[in-house]
Every structure is written in C-alpha cells, then in structure tokens.
Amino acid sequence: MLFSTSTIAAVALAFASTVSAHATMFGVSVNGQDQGDGRDKYIRTPASNDPVRDLKSPNLVCNTNGGKPAPSFVKAPAGASLTSRWFHFNPNDPNDIIDPSHKGPIITYIAPFTEGNGAGPMWSKIDEQGFENGEWAIIKMRNNGGKVNFKLPSTLAPGQYLxxxxxxxxxxxxxxxxxxxxxxxxxYPSCFQVEVTGNGEAIPDQDFDFNRGYTYDNPGLFFNIHIPFDKYTPPGPPVWKSRRMRKMKRPKRPHFINTVVPEARI
Known part of the structure; x- marks a missing residue:
C-alpha cells in the first residue's frame, strides 16, 4: 500500500499529538439543567483518559472502571434532551477538549442497568453522529465546548439504565x-447511570455485544481518514427504533444508590 507525502505527514502529526489529546466525560445536562460534576457520582469514571484499542478487552464497553457502579443516578424523563460534556485535563477550559487530529464519530448506546462491566449482548444504539457536511462529530463536539447533544427514546420504559x-x-x-x-x-468510552421516568413501554432489544460486534476489519473501525472518501458508516447496529417491543424483567433497583435530581445551571 502506497501513501502520499501529505498522508504520511498527517499520520505523523496525529501520532505526535496523541500524548496530549485524550478525553473523558465530565458531566451531563437534562433538558438544559446541569447535573454537575458527575465523575465518580453518576459516571463510572475511568482511571485515566487513555483510549481503548483492544477490541477483545472488557474495557471496550465502559472503560477501566466499568464494573464499578457509581453511587447515584441522573433522573430524566423518556424523550429528554441530554447533553454530555467531555474534557481533557481542565473541565473549566472550553478549549481543553481533545486534539483536533482525533477525528471520528460519536456513538451512544443504552442497556438495562447492571452492576457489572457491561460486557455481553445487552446494548442498543440510540444515537450516532458521524461525518456530515464535511465535518466529523468529534470536531463538532470540540467546537461546541466538549458538548454532545442527544435524546432518550420517547417511548423508553421507566427504570434504571446504563x-x-x-x-x-x-x-x-x-x-x-x-x-x-x-x-x-x-x-474513548464513558458510561453513566440514568433513571428514566414516564409511561413508556419500550425496552431496547438489539442485544449488541461490543467484544463480538466490533471487529478489526469492520469498515467503521478500519478506515483511512487521510485520503478522500465519499461516505463513512459508524460501527455497530443501526439506531434502535421502538417499533419492536418485548416484555422483560426490568433491572433491579439497588437500595444503596440515590437519584440525582436536576440542579440549577452552573
């Protein structure tokens, strides 16, 4: 495989910037209400902001502390508009998000709450933001101060989710x-805990397994952004639609975990 000088230079620059480029989640807003610093509160915060490259590792799901439940939940109604906030080192610096070389999609999944690390067939995709109008989702997030907007499904059944x-x-x-x-x-995966309220009856049922569904030859994971391309499709299943519903036992509600109620905007 041959590469142009410009491609080699772009890859070299990307490699050189990786040391200071990583990111992790800081907090979440629900319908515009900031829930505050969620690290180790409702977010299962990883030990570092390093990436996961090993597609067979359980860390691919919820990162290095994925099996450590957070002590509380964010409370949100079905259909709510959520905004996650990411940062590199300084969460108070809107420019300290991630290096601009780190281009790619942002994908959001949901699963019934578990105290485990989330490994196995339990996930459904509820949002994906890829390459649109000549711009990558990560760059849009970076230009938006580290914020990512998405919605909970409007028909989502009440209960606790990850x-x-x-x-x-x-x-x-x-x-x-x-x-x-x-x-x-x-x-760069981050998982947070949410308690959904409302009268919905739909429970996402794609049963996606990251360690099986993410493969090294997947065109959404093995992709050269340094040469011209026409289209990019993120990995994983299509975004879940609530037309298909099934009855299933709702996740347990651990008695030792409290619910975070919306606070005033910070």
Whole structure:
C-alpha cells in the first residue's frame, strides 16, 4: 500500500499529538439543567483518559472502571434532551477538549442497568453522529465546548439504565489494530447511570455485544481518514427504533444508590 507525502505527514502529526489529546466525560445536562460534576457520582469514571484499542478487552464497553457502579443516578424523563460534556485535563477550559487530529464519530448506546462491566449482548444504539457536511462529530463536539447533544427514546420504559457514549478517533485507523502495534481506531468510552421516568413501554432489544460486534476489519473501525472518501458508516447496529417491543424483567433497583435530581445551571 502506497501513501502520499501529505498522508504520511498527517499520520505523523496525529501520532505526535496523541500524548496530549485524550478525553473523558465530565458531566451531563437534562433538558438544559446541569447535573454537575458527575465523575465518580453518576459516571463510572475511568482511571485515566487513555483510549481503548483492544477490541477483545472488557474495557471496550465502559472503560477501566466499568464494573464499578457509581453511587447515584441522573433522573430524566423518556424523550429528554441530554447533553454530555467531555474534557481533557481542565473541565473549566472550553478549549481543553481533545486534539483536533482525533477525528471520528460519536456513538451512544443504552442497556438495562447492571452492576457489572457491561460486557455481553445487552446494548442498543440510540444515537450516532458521524461525518456530515464535511465535518466529523468529534470536531463538532470540540467546537461546541466538549458538548454532545442527544435524546432518550420517547417511548423508553421507566427504570434504571446504563448509557455508554463513545468518542471513536480514527486518526490511526488506516491500519488494523491487531496487525500493527499502536495503530487502529481509538475508543474513548464513558458510561453513566440514568433513571428514566414516564409511561413508556419500550425496552431496547438489539442485544449488541461490543467484544463480538466490533471487529478489526469492520469498515467503521478500519478506515483511512487521510485520503478522500465519499461516505463513512459508524460501527455497530443501526439506531434502535421502538417499533419492536418485548416484555422483560426490568433491572433491579439497588437500595444503596440515590437519584440525582436536576440542579440549577452552573
């Protein structure tokens, strides 16, 4: 495979910037109401802001502390507009988000609440933002002060859930991660806990398994952003629609976990 000088230069620049480029989730807003710093409160905050490249690792799902339940939940009605907020080192600096070389999609999934790490067939995709109008979703997020807007399904059944949002950086994805050490797509997953209210009856049932569904040859993960392209499709299933519903036992509600109620905007 041959690459142009400009492509090689772009890859080299991307590699050089990776040391200071990473990101993690800071907090969530519900219908415009800031829920405050969610780290280790309702977010299962990872030990670092480093990416996950190993597609067989359980850390691919909810990162390094994915199996450590947070002590509280964000409360949100079905159909609510949610905004997640990401940062690199300084959450008070709107410019300290992620390096601009880290281009790629932002994908959001939901699953019934679990105290485990989320591994296995339990996830459904509720939002994806990829490459639109010549701009990557991560760059849009960066230009928006680290904020990502999405909605809960309006027919979502009440109960406790785990939401996984992922920044998928493709600056090194021109080589497969299982074939070239240090290369491949970089996943930045963060999971937070939400208690959904309302009268909905739909429970997402795609049963997606990240360790099986994300493969090194998946065109959404093995993709060269440094050469011209016409279209990009994010990995994973299509965005879930609530036309299909099934009855299932709702997740347990641990008695030791409190609910975060909306606070005034910070």
């Amino acid at each position: 939401i996984r949002q992922e920044l998928l950086a493709l600056h090194m994805a021109d080589f497969r991660g299982d074939q070239v050490e240090g290369r491949g797509a970089e996943s």
